[in-house]
Amino acid sequence: MNFQKSEELYKRANKVLVGGVNSPVRAFKAVGGYPFFVASGNGAYITDVDGNRFIDYVLSWGPLILGHAHPDVVAAIQEALKRGSSFGIPTEAEILLAEKIRRHFPSIEKLRLVNSGTEAAMSAIRLARGYTGRNLVVKIEGCYHGHVDALLVKAGSGLTTFGVPTSPGIPTEHARSTLTIPYNDLAAAQMLVESAPKDIACFILEPVPGNMGVVLPQPNYLQELRALTEKHGILLIFDEVMSGFRVSLGGAQQRYGVVPDITILGKVIGGGLPVGAYGGRAPIMDMLAPVGPVYQAGTLSGNPLATAAGIATISILESPGVFESIEARMTTLFRELEGIVRKTGIPVYTTQSGTMGCMFFHDGPVRNYTDAVESDTARYASFFWKMLEAGVYLAPSQFEAMFMSLCHTELEIEKTLEASEKAFAELS
Numbered sequence: 001m002n003f004q005k006s007e008e009l010y011k012r013a014n015k016v017l018v019g020g021v022n023s024p025v026r027a028f029k030a031v032g033g034y035p036f037f038v039a040s041g042n043g044a045y046i047t048d049v050d051g052n053r054f055i056d057y058v059l060s061w062g063p064l065i066l067g068h069a070h071p072d073v074v075a076a077i078q079e080a081l082k083r084g085s086s087f088g089i090p091t092e093a094e095i096l097l098a099e100k101i102r103r104h105f106p107s108i109e110k111l112r113l114v115n116s117g118t119e120a121a122m123s124a125i126r127l128a129r130g131y132t133g134r135n136l137v138v139k140i141e142g143c144y145h146g147h148v149d150a151l152l153v154k155a156g157s158g159l160t161t162f163g164v165p166t167s168p169g170i171p172t173e174h175a176r177s178t179l180t181i182p183y184n185d186l187a188a189a190q191m192l193v194e195s196a197p198k199d200i201a202c203f204i205l206e207p208v209p210g211n212m213g214v215v216l217p218q219p220n221y222l223q224e225l226r227a228l229t230e231k232h233g234i235l236l237i238f239d240e241v242m243s244g245f246r247v248s249l250g251g252a253q254q255r256y257g258v259v260p261d262i263t264i265l266g267k268v269i270g271g272g273l274p275v276g277a278y279g280g281r282a283p284i285m286d287m288l289a290p291v292g293p294v295y296q297a298g299t300l301s302g303n304p305l306a307t308a309a310g311i312a313t314i315s316i317l318e319s320p321g322v323f324e325s326i327e328a329r330m331t332t333l334f335r336e337l338e339g340i341v342r343k344t345g346i347p348v349y350t351t352q353s354g355t356m357g358c359m360f361f362h363d364g365p366v367r368n369y370t371d372a373v374e375s376d377t378a379r380y381a382s383f384f385w386k387m388l389e390a391g392v393y394l395a396p397s398q399f400e401a402m403f404m405s406l407c408h409t410e411l412e413i414e415k416t417l418e419a420s421e422k423a424f425a426e427l428s
């Protein structure tokens with residue numbers, strides 16, 4: 001496979017864009033080498049500037065659950081664009097998208113649309129602090145909520161250790177008000193709450209984390225977190241930016257039957273355009289301006305293009321059998337992959353929830369961040385390049401999810417399995 005034009009563009013890009021990219025993981029640092037540049041996408045496939053074609057399991061990091069350039073989504077955006085791209089005045093489409101979201105997320109009585117998952121997460125914790133009058137935020141190690149100052153904090157050495165910023169530029173006061181605990185560790189959550197029951201505003205987590213690879217909740221973990229936070233007047237925030245409309249139509253909260261106070265959404269609800277949302281019980285949401293005192297605003301929030309793409313995407317997803325068929329294909333792919341892995345004897349632990357999943361190059365179960373980072377990232381990198389050479393694009397990092405779309409048919413699954421069989425054989 002030839003990547004000459006991509007290499008040239010990458011050199012040019014590096015002169016004007018930091019690291020040649022506009023979001024760090026795109027630089028392929030975790031797998032070595034340099035990124036390819038995309039010319040176009042269609043259905044399950046992307047074509048790069050050198051004419052190479054790949055089956056895409058990254059799908060713009062999750063949003064494109066209908067595949068690239070789905071005709072209905074393209075048409076919806078074109079129709080909306082003809083009427084004007086932004087007004088900063090209310091439009092009916094905002095109500096339609098909100099109603100659609102609410103239908104699938106009954107825990108959301110009211111919501112606010114924003115322009116990214118980061119913005120939604122940032123606003124949600126401000127709201128939680130404003131509503132409870134408390135300052136501390138508890139986050140789960142390895143969960144990602146965008147590049148929000150208070151949430152770019154990893155675990156310290158102990159569970160009550162105050163957070164250490166993982167990025168320079170974050171004031172230590174911010175990091176200090178964020179406490180971190182491991183995923184799937186209820187005892188850690190209980191100890192933390194008992195140490196400061198009246199100071200914790202909220203727990204924020206990805207109910208099914210997808211940003212340390214995909215990790216599944218142990219039975220009752222989410223239910224117990226719900227009970228614990230409720231008992232102490234702590235708001236439970238589910239960041240379903242990735243899992244919303246992916247783990248199930250109604251996200252992880254539907255699949256596991258847990259009702260959070262606030263839900264954060266993004267990715268799929270924008271159908272490939274920039275969007276985010278946060279919503280929850282009405283009394284909490286009514287703390288937001290213009291009804292309440294907690295301020296949050298946005299020039300392009302709920303803009304006609306993003307809402308049109310979101311409505312079109314969700315409309316197709318909710319037609320009978322559509323989501324189920326995407327999930328079924330993911331299940332088939334993962335079942336077959338597990339069979340291939342077993343034959344090679346390479347230690348790989350697979351996880352799948354709905355239409356997202358992960359192959360950890362890890363010996364034994366991955367239950368939390370500590371387990372995830374034990375994965376053999378060098379071997380993953382080698383696997384990644386072999387798959388790319390065979391025309392299959394996986395996430396350029398071990399700690400990302402694999403996504404399925406409506407356009408991945410049996411043919412693409414078959415090709416992916418053939419490529420995997422060969423790649424695993426070469427690795428062992």
Ligand SMILES: *Cc1c(COP(=O)(O)O)cnc(C)c1O
Pocket residue numbers: 115116117118119121144145146147206210211239240241242243266267275276
């Ligand atoms: C992608 C993601 C975000 C950030 O969303 P952006 O739109 O990239 O700001 C937040 N939380 C989760 C769980 C995500 O997967």
